[in-house]
Structure formats: C-alpha cells, structure tokens
Amino acid sequence: MxxxxxxxxxxxxxxxxxxxxxxxxxxxxxxxxxxxxxxxxxxxxxxKPPVTSGTGTSAMIQGDDFSKHLEVHNADLAKRLFISSVKSRTSNGLLEVNLQLTSRYEKSQKLQYHFNWFDADGFVIEARKTPWKPLELHGQQSTTLRGLAPNINVSSFNVYVREIPEKAYKY
Amino acid sequence: MNKLALVTTLGLTLVLAAGCANKSVVRYGDATAVETTDINFGSTDLQKVAAEMTDSLLLSPVVGTLTQNSRPVMFVERLKNKTSEHIDTESITDSISTKLLRSGKFRFVDMGRVDAAREQLKFQHDGGMVDPSKALQFGRQIGAQYMLYGNLSSIVKSNQDKSDVYYKFTLRLMDLESGLVEWADETEIRKTKAKESVGW
The missing domain is CATH 1.20.5 (Single alpha-helices involved in coiled-coils or other helix-helix interfaces)
Structure with a gap:
C-alpha cells in the first residue's frame, strides 16, 4: 500500500x-x-369535514334512460362503485324504483343511499323525510336497491349513493 | 441542540393536544343521515325499519286489492319489545302509521286517544256549555277493520374485541273480522362494533 x-x-x-x-x-x-x-x-x-359526495342520478322520469341522468361527484367512489341500471314502474299506484348497484372493489364498502321524490311539476314530496339507508356492499357484489314513492303523486325521482363517514368528525 | 428540539417538540405537542381536545361545539346535523355512534338501537334503525315495513306493505298484492276501491281502517296495537334494551316501540309504530296514512291508502283509528275523545264527547253532552243540537253524537265512530301488530327481538353477542347485535322486526296485518293474517313481513338489521388498532 x-x-x-x-x-x-x-x-x-x-x-x-x-x-x-x-x-x-x-x-x-x-x-x-x-x-x-x-x-x-x-x-x-x-x-376537516368528511367527504360526503357520492354518485347518483338527477331527477328522472319513469322510463327515462338513466345513463343520461347519471351524476358522479366523487371520482374515488365511482372507481369502486358502479350504477348499472335504474328501472321504475308503477305498482299499487305508487312509483317503484329498482337500482342495480355493482361493486368494482375487492373489499367491503359501507354505503348509504337515499331517494328523493318529485311530483309532476318537479316539486319535492316529503322533503327530508326519506331517510338515508345503510348498505354493506361486499367485494364485487351486485345488489338491487328498492325505493317506493311515499304517495301516488310522485312522477319523478332521484337517487344518491355515498359512503358512511366512519370516524367521528369535528366539523 | 437535540435536547432543545426534543423540548420544543414536547412543548408543542402538549399545546396542540390541549388545543385540540378541549373544544365542544354544537352543530345541527342531518336527521336522516346514517348514524353510527354506538351499537344500540338508533335513529337509523328506526327509520330503516319504518321505511322498509311501509314499502313492503304498500307493495304487497293483498294490500293492492284491499285498497283498490276503499281506504281500509286500521289500528295499531303496541309493538312488543323483546330485545334486551329499552326501546320506545311507540315511536316505531308512530312512524309506520304516519307513513301509511300519508300514502293515502289507509285510514287509522287511534286507540291511544279514546279516553280523550270520550271526555270531549261527555263534555259536549253533559257539560252544559255546548248547544245540544250541535253536540256530536255518541256511537258514530268507525270501527277498525284491520289490526297492525308486531314484535321486535334482538340477539346480542360479544367477545373482547367485537360485539354484534341483530334485530328482527316482524309486522303483521290481521283482518279483525275473520282473524286471518292478511300480510306479514320481517326486516333484519345487523350491527357490529370492532376495535380498530389504527385510525385517525
């Protein structure tokens, strides 16, 4: 060296x-x-307030093509969740809605969904009285959500799906 | 240098922790949003049970034929609470009967206010204050044709990490004249509570 x-x-x-x-x-x-x-x-x-946006449809009349009315406000959720069809019909004089919801995610998702009902003039019926319903969607599961109009005057509706904020948030 | 950093960190943390923990703020919330404060029977369960039972009843073919030409008169018997908790079952039946009434398909008689109605009629007849020609007549009320009744039961299980509660709500519609149960349905709720190791 x-x-x-x-x-x-x-x-x-x-x-x-x-x-x-x-x-x-x-x-x-x-x-x-x-x-x-x-x-x-x-x-x-x-x-920080929780993210409460989701995906749903704007007001659609019975028989309308749902894809025209589809609204995605939360891109993250839209990647995991997919509304594949929205159908409606009249049973016992009341508007009945079926929503096909499919998960694109391998894990379970804790969701809530909500229907709004409108009469022929587009006025909201039973405003803020239809509750958000909880829903657990398993990985890749496809499920059908059912909504029934609160009375016979309903002619259009919208539906919205969002996540349940799991933590206690301070606004 | 390092000690200074450590002391500063600790001091800051204390300040932050104290600043974040001791605030209580009152806000209005959404009365219909899903509530997951604890595992007991809550507002979401009540709303879900009432909405599902009403929907099911209004959609059933039997009710379709019953309500085709008339608005049947019903009365609600108290729900039996067979769960391990105290639950105001009258609140559930109130929600269900209100929804059914507002659907325009049914009419109700309220057994809970019979005494008050009798008192009022007695006053009109015997009180000496009301014009006898304008006093309402006894014995003109319409009797209920159908009775709504049901049960709420629960199964509760827990171990050290997890608790699980299952509610089953059964509702039936009986034709009072024939005694036949014309319609029945049940709805279930499962709630679990687990400890989470990490979370913010």
Missing part, C-alpha cells in the same frame, strides 16, 4: 464519519418532524 493510497483511505473514512454524524442529526430532526406531524394529524386532522 502506498502512502497516497493510505491517505486517501483515511480521508475517505473521515468523510464517512462526518457523514454519519450529519446523518445522525438529520435522523433526529426528521424523527422530530415525523413525530410532530403525526401528532398534529392524529390530534387535529379530523377537524
């Missing part, structure tokens, strides 16, 4: 040692940052 080589090696070692010390400082600093940010997130992140 020549002197030059030895020097280079030593120099290299010292450089490495310096780097190690710097790296150590950096690790502590980054750890502190991570710790802080996790605490901030866990403590305060749920101040």
């Amino acid at each position: 020549s002197g030059d080589e030895l020097e280079r090696k030593l120099g290299g070692n010292m450089l490495i040692r310096k780097n190690v010390v710097k790296a150590g400082e950096k690790t502590i600093a980054s750890l502190a940052v991570i710790l802080l940010s996790t605490l901030v997130i866990s403590g305060c992140a749920n101040k």
Whole structure:
C-alpha cells in the first residue's frame, strides 16, 4: 500500500464519519418532524369535514334512460362503485324504483343511499323525510336497491349513493 | 441542540393536544343521515325499519286489492319489545302509521286517544256549555277493520374485541273480522362494533 493510497483511505473514512454524524442529526430532526406531524394529524386532522359526495342520478322520469341522468361527484367512489341500471314502474299506484348497484372493489364498502321524490311539476314530496339507508356492499357484489314513492303523486325521482363517514368528525 | 428540539417538540405537542381536545361545539346535523355512534338501537334503525315495513306493505298484492276501491281502517296495537334494551316501540309504530296514512291508502283509528275523545264527547253532552243540537253524537265512530301488530327481538353477542347485535322486526296485518293474517313481513338489521388498532 502506498502512502497516497493510505491517505486517501483515511480521508475517505473521515468523510464517512462526518457523514454519519450529519446523518445522525438529520435522523433526529426528521424523527422530530415525523413525530410532530403525526401528532398534529392524529390530534387535529379530523377537524376537516368528511367527504360526503357520492354518485347518483338527477331527477328522472319513469322510463327515462338513466345513463343520461347519471351524476358522479366523487371520482374515488365511482372507481369502486358502479350504477348499472335504474328501472321504475308503477305498482299499487305508487312509483317503484329498482337500482342495480355493482361493486368494482375487492373489499367491503359501507354505503348509504337515499331517494328523493318529485311530483309532476318537479316539486319535492316529503322533503327530508326519506331517510338515508345503510348498505354493506361486499367485494364485487351486485345488489338491487328498492325505493317506493311515499304517495301516488310522485312522477319523478332521484337517487344518491355515498359512503358512511366512519370516524367521528369535528366539523 | 437535540435536547432543545426534543423540548420544543414536547412543548408543542402538549399545546396542540390541549388545543385540540378541549373544544365542544354544537352543530345541527342531518336527521336522516346514517348514524353510527354506538351499537344500540338508533335513529337509523328506526327509520330503516319504518321505511322498509311501509314499502313492503304498500307493495304487497293483498294490500293492492284491499285498497283498490276503499281506504281500509286500521289500528295499531303496541309493538312488543323483546330485545334486551329499552326501546320506545311507540315511536316505531308512530312512524309506520304516519307513513301509511300519508300514502293515502289507509285510514287509522287511534286507540291511544279514546279516553280523550270520550271526555270531549261527555263534555259536549253533559257539560252544559255546548248547544245540544250541535253536540256530536255518541256511537258514530268507525270501527277498525284491520289490526297492525308486531314484535321486535334482538340477539346480542360479544367477545373482547367485537360485539354484534341483530334485530328482527316482524309486522303483521290481521283482518279483525275473520282473524286471518292478511300480510306479514320481517326486516333484519345487523350491527357490529370492532376495535380498530389504527385510525385517525
């Protein structure tokens, strides 16, 4: 081994040692940052309101082609969920709606769905009285949701599907 | 340097934790949205049960023929609560009868207010205040043809990580004259509560 080589090696070692010390400082600093940010997130992140948009149809009259009325407000949900058909008919004088809902996701989804009913003039009927109904959709499952108009004056409807916010959010 | 960082971090954390934890704010919420506060019978269960039972009854072919030319008169008998919780079953029957009444297909007599009605009629006849020619007559009320009645039962199971509750609600419609059960349906609810290890 020549002197030059030895020097280079030593120099290299010292450089490495310096780097190690710097790296150590950096690790502590980054750890502190991570710790802080996790605490901030866990403590305060749920101040954000939950995402409550979903997918659904705008008001459609009996016999309309549903695809014209399909509305997607939540692209993430739309990737996992797919409304494949909406059918309606009149039974016992009341408008009955069937909605075919298919999951494109391999895991279970906790959803809620809601129907709105309108009369022939487009006025809402029984506003805010039709409840959101909970629905668990298993992976890749296809299911049919049924809605029944609250009275005989209903001539059009819309339907909306969204997720159930699982955490307690502070608005 | 490092100690300073640590102390600052701790101090900041304390401030943040205290700042985030001690606020209580009152807001109005959506009365019809799905509520998952705990596993007990809640508003969503009540709304779901009432809506499904009403829909099922209104869609059944039997009811289609019953209500074709007339609006049958019904009365609601109290629901039997066979669950392990205290549940206001009258609230469920109220929701169901209100929905049925508002559908325009049925009419109801209210057994819960018979005494009050009798009191009023007595007052009109014996109180000496009401013109006898304008007092309502006794014995003119219309009797119910059908009776709605039902049961609410539950199965509750739990272990250390998970609890599960299952509700079954059965509703029946009886023809009071013949004693035949004309329609029946049941609806089920399953709710589970599990501990989650990670979550924010």
